[in-house]
Amino acid sequence: xxxxxxxxxxxxxxxxxxxxxxxxxxxxxxxxxxxxxxxxxxxxxxxxxxxxxxxxxxxxxxxxxxxxxxxxxxxxxxxxxxxxxxxxxxxxxxxxxxxxxxxxxxxxxxxxxxxxxxxxxxxxxxxxxxxxxxxxxxxxxxxxxxxxxxxxxxxxxxxxxxxxxxxxxxxxxxxxxxxxxxxxxxxxxxxxxxxxxxxxxxxxxxxxxxxxxxxxxxxxxxxxxxxxxxxxxxxxxxxxxxxxxxxxxxxxxxxxxxxxxxxxxxxxxxxxxxxxxxxxxxxxxxxxxxxxxxxxxxxxxxxxxxxxxxxxxxxxxxxxxxxxxxxxxxxxxxxxxxxxxxxxxxxxxxxxxxxxxxxxxxxxxxxxxxxxxxxxxxxxxxxxxxxxxxxxxxxxxxxxxxxxxxxxxxxxxxxxxxxxxxxxxxxxx
Numbered sequence: 205x206x207x208x209x210x211x212x213x214x215x216x217x218x219x220x221x222x223x224x225x226x227x228x229x230x231x232x233x234x235x236x237x238x239x240x241x242x243x244x245x246x247x248x249x250x251x252x253x254x255x256x257x258x259x260x261x262x263x264x265x266x267x268x269x270x271x272x273x274x275x276x277x278x279x280x281x282x283x284x285x286x287x288x289x290x291x292x293x294x295x296x297x298x299x300x301x302x303x304x305x306x307x308x309x310x311x312x313x314x315x316x317x318x319x320x321x322x323x324x325x326x327x328x329x330x331x332x333x334x335x336x337x338x339x340x341x342x343x344x345x346x347x348x349x350x351x352x353x354x355x356x357x358x359x360x361x362x363x364x365x366x367x368x369x370x371x372x373x374x375x376x377x378x379x380x381x382x383x384x385x386x387x388x389x390x391x392x393x394x395x396x397x398x399x400x401x402x403x404x405x406x407x408x409x410x411x412x413x414x415x416x417x418x419x420x421x422x423x424x425x426x427x428x429x430x431x432x433x434x435x436x437x438x439x440x441x442x443x444x445x446x447x448x449x450x451x452x453x454x455x456x457x458x459x460x461x462x463x464x465x466x467x468x469x470x471x472x473x474x475x476x477x478x479x480x481x482x483x484x485x486x487x488x489x490x491x492x493x494x495x496x497x498x499x500x501x502x503x504x505x506x507x508x509x510x511x512x513x514x515x516x517x518x519x520x521x522x523x524x525x526x527x528x529x530x531x532x533x534x535x536x537x538x539x540x541x542x543x544x545x546x547x548x549x550x551x552x553x554x555x556x557x558x559x560x561x562x563x564x565x566x567x568x569x570x571x572x573x574x575x576x577x578x579x580x581x582x583x584x585x586x587x588x589x590x591x592x593x594x595x596x597x598x599x600x601x602x603x604x605x606x607x608x609x610x611x612x613x614x615x616x617x618x619x620x621x622x623x624x625x626x627x628x629x630x631x632x633x
Contacts, residue, residue, distance in 0.1 A: 240614040244287045246334040246383035247609065248569065251428045251472055253525045255571035255612045261586065261632050264598025269584070272616060272627040273311035278302070279622045280330030280347075283383070286613035287337040290314065290356060293620065294344055296322050296330030303335060303344045303352065305359060308613065311627060315359035323347030325379045328607075330622075332381035333426065336391070341407065343391050347379040351393055353410060363410030371415075373397025376422050376443070377466065385427040387438060387451045394440055396422025402440055404454060414454035420444055424470040424521070432475050433458075433495030433502045439480060443467025446482055448495070448502065458495060458502040464488045471519035474526050476551045479507060485520030485536045487513055490554065508554040513538070516549050516556050521607065525570045526551055530591045532575060534566060535559065546577075548591055560594040567609035576630070578602075578610050578619055584628070602626055 240257055247253045261269065278295025285292045291308040294301060301319040306312060323330060323346060335344040341362060342354040349368035354361055368375060373395055382394045390404040390413055401417020421443030429451065430439045437448040437457055444467060447459040462469060465486040474481040476492055483490040489511035495502040510516045517524065517535050524533025531551045537543040546563035549556050566579035570589065574597070577585040582603045588595040606621040615631040 242287045243611045243613040244285050244338070245336040245386075246283055246285075246426050247472060247523060248612070251385075251426070252474060253523055253569040253609070254527070255569065257571045257612060257615065259615070259632055260572040260574060260630050261597070264586070265633070268598065268600035269617070269628040269630050272309070272629050274624055274626045275306065275311040275313075277620050277623060277625040278304075278330070281328060281332045281381075281607050282330070283334035283608050284611040284618045284620060284625070285335050285337045285342075286611055286618065287356070290337065291618065291625075292335045292337055292342050292356075293625065294319060294331035294333070294335060294346075301331050301346050301350075303342065303354060303359065305342070305356070306625070308616070308618075308627075311625065317352070317354050317359040317361065319344055319352055320346045320348060320350045323379060327378045332379050332424070333383040336384045336386055338386040338391075338407070343384040343386065343407075345380060345382050345384050345393055347381075348375050349373070349380045349395060351384065351391075351405070353391070353407070365405065365410065367393060367395045367403060368397060371395055371397035371400040371403065373400070373422075376424065378424065378468075380422065381424040381426075381470070382422065383426040385429065385438065387429050390451065392427050392438060392451075394422045394425070394427060394442065396420060396442065401442060402427070402438075402449065402454065404451075416449050416454035416456060417442070417447065421467045423467055426472055428472050430473065430475040430480065432478055432480050433497060434478065435497070439473045441469045441471070441473050441482065443469055446473060446480060446493075448480075455500075457500075458504055460493060460504050462491075468520075470521045471523040474524065474531075476526060476531075477507075481524075481526070481531070481551065483517055483519035483524060483533070485518050487515075487538055488518060489515030490517045490519075492551070492554065507552070510554050516554050517547060520544075520565070522565075522567050522609075525568055525575070527570055527589050528591075530557065532568065532570070532589070534563070534568070536565070546594065557591050558593055565607075567607070569610050569612060571612055576610050576612065576617060578606055578608065580605055580607065582606055582621060584610070584617070584619065586630075602628070
């Protein structure tokens with residue numbers, strides 16, 4: 205498991221990896237001292253969609269993975285966070301945005317807490333971001349910019365900020381979608397207000413510690429702590445740029461303009477070979493940036509760039525997964541992505557390895573040499589990690605249409621849509 209302070213230091217585990225070759229197969233197996241792990245925030249322990257878990261299914265069971273529990277949920281695009289026996293997510297029901305905590309093993313509800321009034325949007329109602337569980341607290345960000353700190357044990361409010369009112373900002377066109385990032389004793393959110401792009405609050409007291417940025421739109425991505433350019437830094441992907449910040453002070457270390465139609469930068473940046481990988485839909489594309497220290501800041505160069513209608517990878521609202529030397533991700537073709545391929549590219553060069561055409565939209569995470577994919581059609585798909593071809597193990601329709609990424613903790617896989625939350629047992633039997 206992970207060791208956290210009250211305000212959540214970085215998870216105290218180390219991931220190492222080795223590549224196992226067999227004919228036609230490249231598998232990345234993450235090694236750790238334990239075979240099970242928590243999933244305490246957006247895209248898992250390191251916000252890269254990768255779990256250290258092992259001992260997961262090698263073949264497709266008759267009838268698919270067994271269902272452990274299924275409960276009513278609510279409207280919203282919020283993902284699922286799991287720490288110990290607690291599962292936390294955000295839903296909208298009864299005219300309210302709520303943070304709810306369930307027993308991760310049974311689905312029984314422990315508590316619910318009011319996040320704010322309902323949030324309505326033509327692109328989908330309800331909260332967007334994923335709560336972050338850090339130590340004894342939960343941090344949640346509503347579709348209209350309310351940041352709430354709650355006690356994990358009972359859901360009582362520790363502190364609350366209306367970030368947009370506080371900084372005289374307006375919600376993004378499609379709703380505030382940032383998942384709070386906890387770094388040391390700070391919780392960081394992207395607000396996109398005039399003169400204040402990013403805000404860091406003290407985890408314990410809720411007091412503002414620093415603000416950063418000028419007039420960038422918030423976009424729809426979430427902050428991430430990356431080691432890039434030889435330095436740990438908080439990387440922000442706004443509606444019009446990526447930038448690296450000193451986590452303790454908010455000092456801007458570098459900024460790279462990345463203009464996407466409608467400000468739809470959504471995917472989480474990834475660290476690749478000490479640089480930063482960015483990708484966006486709306487027929488935009490991808491770029492790998494190299495960062496070189498230059499005094500207190502960094503110089504930026506493009507290692508490779510693939511933009512426009514013939515780009516090798518256009519992540520719309522899905523973050524790609526870096527496994528070894530290869531990126532696996534959803535390539536959304538044309539405008540809002542009416543056609544989506546699943547593809548594998550070499551991370552260092554952008555060279556395409558394979559493409560499963562017209563795969564359909566979905567989200568993916570990785571563990572134990574496998575990809576766990578939730579599709580917009582409500583399917584769970586499991587495929588082996590293979591740099592040479594698409595290698596499916598099996599698939600099954602689990603729920604209704606879903607945009608939320610799966611979450612994996614302690615051998616159990618969690619999925620949700622606008623009506624239900626489902627837990628499946630994906631351990632090898």
